[in-house]
Amino acid sequence: NAGVTQTPKFQVLKTGQSMTLQCAQDMNHNSMYWYRQDPGMGLRLIYYSASEGTTDKGEVPNGYNVSRLNKREFSLRLESAAPSQTSVYFCASSESPGTSNQPQHFGDGTRLSIL
């Protein structure tokens, strides 16, 4: 049971380069999320997708775009990377918000450095 799979695990980019972080879940969850984690800042929501076909901005969406490709996959794109986007990125999934117990299941994270 893979759960939530993120690729790549590590990446180094130069300022101005673009890249896409991939995320896939095999738990048939409707909701998916992208967070960034910086020291002392906790987990900050970048974008989320409550269900297939919908995406919404979170707390820190600037500089990012997302695509909910299908129910399983939710990708995060950096169009023009900046050093301020150096962070650890986590993808998560959960059941629909309307269900009673909705723990989020996290992937292992992508450690992204931008020089």
Next chain:
Amino acid sequence: GQQVMQIPQYQHVQEGEDFTTYCNSSTTLSNIQWYKQRPGGHPVFLIQLVKSGEVKKQKRLTFQFGEAKKNSSLHITATQTTDVGTYFCAGRYNSGGYQKVTFGTGTKLQVIP
């Protein structure tokens, strides 16, 4: 906007001592979840509290949800080195007819053997 604050930010304890982290929300929550993140790892769900005043236990861990559903606490009795990590609360709340989740800033626990 909605804020969920956790205190303390860091805590060092001797093995065997107790530990408590507190989570405070600026608004009333629908429920609150607690997660643990080991160093270098990803957050892992521990428990969810839904009812006002609810108390749940998992072995040495005791979780409480405040009467007003705006605060919560996690208490660990007799810490062990395996308790090392960062503990996050995550509050779920209604915003414009949608259910949203905000994570707290986390409490990093270090246990000294």
